[in-house]
Amino acid sequence: xPSEAATIPRRMWAGAFASRHLAPQSASLPMxxxxxxxxxxxxxxxxGLWAGSACGEPASLQSDGFGDGAGAxxxxxxxxxxAGDGVDSGDTPSTVEVRDLGTFSTGQDGKSGKIExxxxxxxxxxxxxxxxxxxxxxxxxxxxxxxxxxxxxxxWIGVSADPGVCLGPCANRILxxxxxxxxxxxxxxxxxxxxxLQRLRLFAFRREGGEVTPVxxxxxxxxxxxxxxLRESNALPINLIYTGAHGLTKDSAAADADFQxxxxxxxxxxxxxxxxxxxxxxxxxxxxxxFILKREGSDGDLAxxxxxxxxxxxxxxxxxxxxxYAASGGGGPPGLDLMLGxxxxxxxxxxxxxxxxxxxxxxxxxxxxxxxxxxxxHEIGHYLGLFHTTEAPDADGDAIADxxxxxxxxxxxxxxxxxxxxxxxxLSHEQAQVLRRSPMLRQRKRP
Numbered sequence: 001x002p003s004e005a006a007t008i009p010r011r012m013w014a015g016a017f018a019s020r021h022l023a024p025q026s027a028s029l030p031m032x033x034x035x036x037x038x039x040x041x042x043x044x045x046x047x048g049l050w051a052g053s054a055c056g057e058p059a060s061l062q063s064d065g066f067g068d069g070a071g072a073x074x075x076x077x078x079x080x081x082x083a084g085d086g087v088d089s090g091d092t093p094s095t096v097e098v099r100d101l102g103t104f105s106t107g108q109d110g111k112s113g114k115i116e117x118x119x120x121x122x123x124x125x126x127x128x129x130x131x132x133x134x135x136x137x138x139x140x141x142x143x144x145x146x147x148x149x150x151x152x153x154x155x156w157i158g159v160s161a162d163p164g165v166c167l168g169p170c171a172n173r174i175l176x177x178x179x180x181x182x183x184x185x186x187x188x189x190x191x192x193x194x195x196x197l198q199r200l201r202l203f204a205f206r207r208e209g210g211e212v213t214p215v216x217x218x219x220x221x222x223x224x225x226x227x228x229x230l231r232e233s234n235a236l237p238i239n240l241i242y243t244g245a246h247g248l249t250k251d252s253a254a255a256d257a258d259f260q261x262x263x264x265x266x267x268x269x270x271x272x273x274x275x276x277x278x279x280x281x282x283x284x285x286x287x288x289x290x291f292i293l294k295r296e297g298s299d300g301d302l303a304x305x306x307x308x309x310x311x312x313x314x315x316x317x318x319x320x321x322x323x324x325y326a327a328s329g330g331g332g333p334p335g336l337d338l339m340l341g342x343x344x345x346x347x348x349x350x351x352x353x354x355x356x357x358x359x360x361x362x363x364x365x366x367x368x369x370x371x372x373x374x375x376x377x378h379e380i381g382h383y384l385g386l387f388h389t390t391e392a393p394d395a396d397g398d399a400i401a402d403x404x405x406x407x408x409x410x411x412x413x414x415x416x417x418x419x420x421x422x423x424x425x426x427l428s429h430e431q432a433q434v435l436r437r438s439p440m441l442r443q444r445k446r447p
Contacts, residue, residue: 265373
């Protein structure tokens with residue numbers, strides 16, 4: 001719905017467009033517009049994830065290599081401390097192990113030295129997360145076993161037109177993101193994890209005037225390891241966060257029949273993959289956060305919105321806003337100025353809250369509750385690691401497709417099609433498997 005070209009083709013989006021096109025709208029109008037539509041992978045990742053940032057100095061890192069987003073500036077929003085429902089999500093299941101590898105520096109060529117770590121036997125999925133300076137895009141330059149079996153070919157950046165996204169050389173698609181970047185392995189059945197010594201290299205760069213410039217940066221590295229067979233039944237903790245958009249508040253949401261219908265629809269779509277949204281917690285934020293005019297940058301509206309989730313319990317933060325403007329800073333398919341939603345990453349950083357990419361944003365317009373529900377499920381799909389089945393065609397009619405072998409790219413009935421509509425309902429078996437590899441999932445406490 002809501003994460004490649006010279007800057008990560010803007011044909012890839014981490015958001016979703018509605019199935020109908022809108023006439024061009026003025027992004028300067030501070031008023032809600034009828035329909036919300038996608039965001040470039042370039043952002044949310046942009047693929048998304050926002051490119052560029054206000055700070056040029058290396059980010060200060062916590063002693064364990066990872067900051068928690070505390071102390072972020074740029075918004076006047078505050079979380080209502082009494083707005084939560086008090087439900088505890090429980091501890092991370094024993095099948096997930098978190099490892100901090102430390103902080104590493106990149107050289108003048110933008111690349112780090114080889115970072116070695118051991119991948120234990122029995123690991124089903126690996127999510128690798130990087131944290132660096134706010135204005136620097138972070139990418140994997142190589143990830144291979146000592147036996148030379150490569151998840152990410154070590155020479156791919158040298159032969160790629162754009163280091164932002166690895167498509168052809170990488171069966172396991174990876175996408176660069178500024179400041180905080182996450183990568184899921186495997187996100188396709190075409191590759192497999194092999195235990196043993198792994199060798200990782202990082203790449204840090206900026207985009208300046210359309211040019212890629214390697215930079216020296218300090219980057220923290222964290223691993224989330226998922227052990228054992230994938231569970232067929234999982235719980236996903238979510239925090240629903242209301243900005244007052246379209247009159248929706250924590251109290252009114254409970255009595256709003258259309259909103260409840262939307263939540264039920266989102267649940268139905270995700271249950272196809274064995275995922276139940278629980279616990280569902282409700283919060284409110286104060287501040288002018290309902291209109292997302294500037295998506296890119298650490299000083300952008302989207303980053304400010306996501307930072308407003310600081311202090312919330314671990315889970316996927318779902319922010320409900322008035323409008324998300326696609327035309328401001330990034331562009332999109334012709335004729336589409338608004339987005340239904342946008343995700344902070346593909347995948348998002350596991351269990352992060354209060355950081356510039358922690359969460360998804362969805363326009364709260366309830367004229368079509370079913371479409372709203374599918375937009376929520378679509379963005380959660382991105383946040384857990386799913387790409388669009390196909391990106392919107394460019395001017396030449398070309399489109400980028402998801403490499404999952406059992407997922408037809410043109411299928412408009414798929415939940416992860418770039419244009420979310422009445423027919424967007426299905427998920428393939430391999431898409432469900434990708435979702436189940438997320439370390440954000442929990443063991444269900446009840447059947």
